Amino acid sequence: MPPLPIIGITLDSEEPGGYSKMPWYALRKNYCESVVRAGGLPVMLPHEPELAEAYLATIDGLIVTGGAFDVDPALFGDATRHASVVLKARRTEFELAIVRGALARDMPILGICGGQQLMNVALGGTLIQHIPDEIATPLAHEQPNPRTEPGHDVEVVPETRLAEIAGRPLIPVNSAHHQAVKAVAPGCIIDAVAPDGVIEGIEAVGKRFCIGVQWHPEYDISPADAALFRAFVEACT
16 A cells, blocks of 8 residues: 655644643644545644745645634735734744745645645735725625535636636635735636635645635535545645
């Protein structure tokens, strides 16, 4: 049996309280389960920016996960910070370091929700800080129903890598975000859009695999979600 591709997955971090009286890392099981089902070996990545190159020498692909926090607007050139923005500076510092290192190596990257936003900023793009303030008639991108159910559909842009993977023009997705891609990074294209115009997917042209999606495919809501993980893990082999 050939060795499984090692998939590095970024962790979330929390301050003391809840699980522990000390600071702690966290990750939902379904991220790891999705990687295993797709044929990969998941490995967790603690937030150590100075070790980013050592991690990259060990893994075959990188998943940048979501979380209840935001990229510092100063990192994409905004002079002000919306009141809703929550920062996790150490996590962002680490994720920027490892994403930039992965890009330099042309290592496959899958950015999920906040991971897509981080990926866009790492490549030179910008973000909408708070969707209700910048989109005239937005959908409920922080859906009220459970994340295990779809919140809305996204339209897949034809002739993109995502369209090839998904195999269908519309995908039902869940939605758990208040920010989104604003200006798409140089070298990237839009591959999925919500009915209200919010950018739901981007991909870097000419890379082995560099796709970000605004939804959470680890919940496996549609066949396109599992197909996305399979395509990513296959690119890592």
